[in-house]
Amino acid sequence: MLAVNKTGEIAARLDRLPPSWYVWRMIVLISLGGVFEFYDLFFTAYVAPGMVKAGLFAPASLGPLAGLRVIAVAGFGTFVFATFAGLWVGTLALGQVADRWGRRKIFTWSLIWYVVCSAVMAFQTSGFSVVLWRFIAGIGLGVELVTIDAYIAELIPRRERGRAFSVNQFITYCAVPIVAFLAWRLVPLKPFGLDGWRWVVLIGTLGAVLVWWIQRAIPESPRWLAKHGYNEEAERVTAAIEAGVLAELGRPLPAPLPEPAEAESRGSLAEAFAPAYRVRTIMLSIFNFAQTIGAYGFGAWVPTLLIHRGIHVTASLEYAFIIAIANPFGPLIGTLFSDRIERKWQIVGGAAGMLVTMAVFAELSNPLALIILGVLFTLSVTVMSYAFHNYQAELYPTRIRARAAGFVYSWSRLSAALAGLATGYLLQVGGVPAVAAFMGIAMLVVIAVIGALGPSTRELALEEIAH
Numbered sequence: 001m002l003a004v005n006k007t008g009e010i011a012a013r014l015d016r017l018p019p020s021w022y023v024w025r026m027i028v029l030i031s032l033g034g035v036f037e038f039y040d041l042f043f044t045a046y047v048a049p050g051m052v053k054a055g056l057f058a059p060a061s062l063g064p065l066a067g068l069r070v071i072a073v074a075g076f077g078t079f080v081f082a083t084f085a086g087l088w089v090g091t092l093a094l095g096q097v098a099d100r101w102g103r104r105k106i107f108t109w110s111l112i113w114y115v116v117c118s119a120v121m122a123f124q125t126s127g128f129s130v131v132l133w134r135f136i137a138g139i140g141l142g143v144e145l146v147t148i149d150a151y152i153a154e155l156i157p158r159r160e161r162g163r164a165f166s167v168n169q170f171i172t173y174c175a176v177p178i179v180a181f182l183a184w185r186l187v188p189l190k191p192f193g194l195d196g197w198r199w200v201v202l203i204g205t206l207g208a209v210l211v212w213w214i215q216r217a218i219p220e221s222p223r224w225l226a227k228h229g230y231n232e233e234a235e236r237v238t239a240a241i242e243a244g245v246l247a248e249l250g251r252p253l254p255a256p257l258p259e260p261a262e263a264e265s266r267g268s269l270a271e272a273f274a275p276a277y278r279v280r281t282i283m284l285s286i287f288n289f290a291q292t293i294g295a296y297g298f299g300a301w302v303p304t305l306l307i308h309r310g311i312h313v314t315a316s317l318e319y320a321f322i323i324a325i326a327n328p329f330g331p332l333i334g335t336l337f338s339d340r341i342e343r344k345w346q347i348v349g350g351a352a353g354m355l356v357t358m359a360v361f362a363e364l365s366n367p368l369a370l371i372i373l374g375v376l377f378t379l380s381v382t383v384m385s386y387a388f389h390n391y392q393a394e395l396y397p398t399r400i401r402a403r404a405a406g407f408v409y410s411w412s413r414l415s416a417a418l419a420g421l422a423t424g425y426l427l428q429v430g431g432v433p434a435v436a437a438f439m440g441i442a443m444l445v446v447i448a449v450i451g452a453l454g455p456s457t458r459e460l461a462l463e464e465i466a467h
Contacts, residue, residue, distance in 0.1 A: 006226045006231050006234065007223065007226045007227050007398070007463075008258070008463065009226075009256070010222045010223055010225075010226045010234055010235075010238055011223060011461060011462065011463050012256035012257055012258060012461075013238055013242065013256045014155070014157060014222065014223070014238065014241070015157050015158045015159075015256075015257075015461050016157070016253065016254050016255070016256045016257060017157045017241070017242070017245050017253065018157075018245070018249060018253070018254070019157075019160060020244075020245040020248050020249060021248060022241065022244035022245050022247075022248050023155065023156065023157070023241065023244075023245065024164075024167075025217075026155055026217075026218055026219070027152055027155065027156060027164050027167060027168060028167070028171065029214050029217055029218050030107070030148055030151055030152060030155075030168070030214075030218060031148075031167065031168040031171035031172055032171065032210070032214055033107060033111055033144075033148070033207075033211065033214050033215070034144075034148050034168065034171070034172040035171060035172050035174065035175045035207070036111060036115060036175070036204060036207030036210075036211075037111070037114075037141060037144050037145065037148070037172065038172040038173060038175040038176060039175035039178065039179050039204040039207070040114055040115070040118055040137070040141055040204055041083075041141060042175065042176045042179055042180075042324075043179045043183070043200055043201060043204060044079065044080060044083050045302055045320070046179055046180050046182075046183030046184075046187070046200065046317070046320065046324075047183060047187060047197035047200050047201065048076050048079075049187055049316070049317065050183075050187035050188075050195060050196050050197030050200075051076065051079065051130070051197055052076055054195055054197070056126070056127040056130055057076050057078065057079070057127050058127070061126050061127035061128065062078060062126075062127040062128055062131070063126065063127070063128040064128065065078050065127070065128055065131060076424070077420050077421050077423070077424035077425075078127070078131050079127075079130065079131055079134060080416075080417075080420030080421075080423075080424075081131075081417045081418075081420045081421055082131040082132070082134040082135040082138065082417075083134055083135075083138050083416075083417075083420075084138065084292075084296070084413045084414070084415075084416035084417035084420060085135055085138065085413070085414075085417040086134065086135040086136060086137060086138020086139045086141065086142065087138045087139075087141055087142040087145070087410075087413035087416070087417075088138075088142065088410050088413035088414045088417060089138070089139050089142065090110075090138060090139040090140060090141060090142020090143045090144075090145075090413075091142040091143070091145065091146055091406040091407075091409045091410040091413055092142075092406065092407060092410035092413075094139065094142070094143045094406075095142070095143065095146045095402055095403050095405065095406015095407065095409070095410070096269065096402065096403035096406065097143065097402075098143070098146065098147040098150060098402035098403075099150075099224075099399065099400060099401065099402045099403050102220050102221070102224055102225075102228075103147055103150055103151040103154070103220060103221045103224055103402075104151075104215060104218060104219070104220045104221070105220075106143060106144075106147045107144065107147050107148065107151060107215065107218075108211060108215040110140045110141075110143040110144040110147060111140075111144055111207065111211050112140075112211060113137075113139070113140030113143075114137040114138070114139075114140035114141040114144065115204070115205045115207050115211070116205070117133055117136045117137035117140065118133075118137045118201055118204060118205055119201075119202060119205040120133050121133035121134055121137060121201065122198045122201040122202045122205075123198070138413075142406075142410070142413060143406075145409065146402050146405045146406040146409055147402060148168070149389050149390075149392070149393040149405055150221075150393055150401045150402045150405060151221060152164055152165060152168055152393070153390070153393040153394060153401070153462060154221040154222075154223040154224065154398060154401070154462070155221060155222075158459060158460065158461050158462070159339060159459050160339065161339070161390060161394070162334075162338030162339035162340075162343065162387075162390060162458070163335050163338050163339050164390075165331075165338065165386045165387070165389055165390035166331045166332070166334040166335040166338040166386050167331070167335060168331075168386070168389075169330075169331035169334075169382060169385055169386035169389065170328045170329075170331040170332045170335070170386075171328075173327040173328040173330070173331060173382055174327075174328045176324045176327035176328070177321065177324040177325045177327060177328070179200065179204070179324075180317075180320055180321040180323075180324035180325075181321050181324075182199075182200050182203060183196075183197070183200050183317060183320075183321075184317040184318055184320070184321045186199050186200055187200065187317060188317075219237045219240070219241070220233070220237060221398075222234045222237045222238045222241070223398045223462075224398060225237065227398045227399055268400070268403075269400065269403050269404065269407060271399075271400050271404075272396065272400060272403075272404040272407060272408075277395070277396065277404070279453060280395045280396075280453075280455070281404065281407070281408060283449055283450070283453040283454065284392050284395070284408035285407075285408045285411045286411075286445065286449045287347075287388070287408075287445075287446055287449050287450055288392075288408055288409055288410075288411040288412035288415070289411040289412065289414070289415040290415070290442040290443070290445040290446045290449070291351070291384065291388065291412060291442070291443075291446050292412040292413075292415045292416040292419060293415060293416075293419045293438060293439055293442035294351070294354045294355075294358070294381070294439040294442050294443050294446075295354075295381045295384070295385065296416045296419065296420075297419050297423055297435065297438065297439050297442075298354075298358065298374075298377055298378075298381070298439070302320045302323060302324075302374065305361075305427075305432055305435065306319055306320060306370065309361075309364070309365050309370055309432055311367065311370070319367065319370065319371055319374070320374075322371055322374075322375075323371060323374035323375055323378055324378070325375075326374075326375040326378040326379055326382075327378055327382055328382075329379060329382075330378065330379040330380070330381065330382025330383045330385075330386070331382050331383070331385075331386045333379070333383070334346070334382075334383055334386055334387070338386065338387070338390075339458065339459070340458075341458075342456050342457070342458050343387050343388075343390055343391040343394070343454075343457055343458065344391065344450050344451070344454035344455075344456070344457075345451075346383060346384070346387035347384050347387045347388050347391065347446070347450050347454070348446070348447050348450055348451050349380075349383065349384075350380045350381065350382075350383040350384025350385075350387065351380075351384055351443045351446040351447050351450075352380075352443070352447060353376065353377070353379070353380030353383070354377055354380045354381060354384070354439070354443050355439070355440050355443040355444065355447075357373050357376045357377040357380060358373075358377055358436045358439050358440065359436055359440055360373055361373040361374065361377065361432070361436065362432045362433040362435070362436035362437075363433070384446075391454070391457065392405050392408055392409065393405055394457045394460075394462060394465050395455070395457070395465060395466075396466065397462070397463070397466035398462070398466075419438075422438065423435055423438070426438055
């Protein structure tokens with residue numbers, strides 16, 4: 001019973017903390033780790049022209065994977081498929097490790113995993129080996145994604161959770177224009193005899209040099225420690241956070257308000273289907289399967305989609321870079337309303353914006369109009385993104401937060417893998433309008449399921465939402 005009471009005490013002490021740089025510094029450091037994750041995730045789209053030009057996706061280079069051509073899939077679709085198939089395995093099979101071993105440890109080692117695997121991939125010479133190492137890297141990337149969400153949700157006071165995820169995604173999305181710019185400048189070239197796309201991948205692996213510095217300055221989640229019976233360490237970490245905030249503000253901290261403690265159970269994935277969480281799990285699984293069709297259906301194919309709208313290959317990379325600049329600004333704008341509007345309605349609004357802008361994008365060919373629509377689509381995606389990463393972490397208790405979020409999020413990875421193949425097929429048979437229709441249907445599903453079934457979470461303690 002002592003461990004149960006301790007979880008409620010720790011939660012109350014964290015949630016009463018006033019805004020402070022001491023707490024926000026931890027969020028920023030976690031987010032800096034996420035920059036490498038987003039760089040790795042989003043370079044998929046921008047290295048595509050270089051990989052295709054190098055002949056990596058010709059049937060002879062793909063080896064056994066060339067059989068996918070029987071469903072008329074463009075060769076690069078196999079790389080997109082491998083990326084998200086790895087993410088699916090990582091989130092579904094290994095999402096639980098952060099619940100078992102702790103947020104801090106898994107945050108560090110999953111980052112190192114996918115950075116090393118990406119470096120190995122950069123030196124492969126056949127399409128088959130590139131796809132294989134991309135799949136392996138994707139496993140580590142999938143674990144990292146759900147760990148960061150759980151980590152932030154548990155460290156930040158409840159009244160600042162929305163803004164914390166907005167800032168987190170503002171920082172991480174800064175990787176997208178960086179990778180787009182590097183691809184624009186490097187992919188058409190061959191510096192020092194090494195293909196430009198390989199340089200783009202290798203530059204991202206520099207994150208391994210910084211990861212140890214980042215993780216040293218971040219404590220383990222006190223909620224996780226208390227939940228797993230490490231009461232002395234949970235007390236030490238919480239007291240250190242309180243002392244840091246007190247020293248910064250120079251005034252007494254408000255008294256903690258009573259908050260419910262979590263159940264004594266250690267938790268298992270089966271609990272995500274218990275009556276208290278079943279509807280949430282089904283809702284988020286459907287949502288994640290649908291949302292990725294729009295988010296990554298555009299993001300992973302934007303240079304290719306521009307080419308299909310009549311833009312030259314080199315110009316498509318330039319325009320894709322301009323569109324990519326918008327990525328950090330959606331979450332940045334979101335800091336103005338992320339804690340003022342219910343999370344579910346931010347998700348619905350983002351999906352509606354994606355539906356409308358992609359429908360218009362499919363009918364135009366003017367470069368300026370395509371750029372403007374691409375920017376608006378990107379802003380809509382990133383608003384939906386920070387909101388749902390927060391939302392799905394909020395809806396489960398600490399004991400199953402990472403594994404349950406990993407399970408529901410895994411449907412987005414599976415969806416993205418299949419959507420990569422479907423997008424390649426639809427581009428061949430119906431062009432961009434067919435892809436836009438595919439995305440539009442998916443966004444209607446998002447609007448319906450979140451709007452109808454999503455519970456309210458704004459300014460509620462995690463322990464209140466979980467009950």
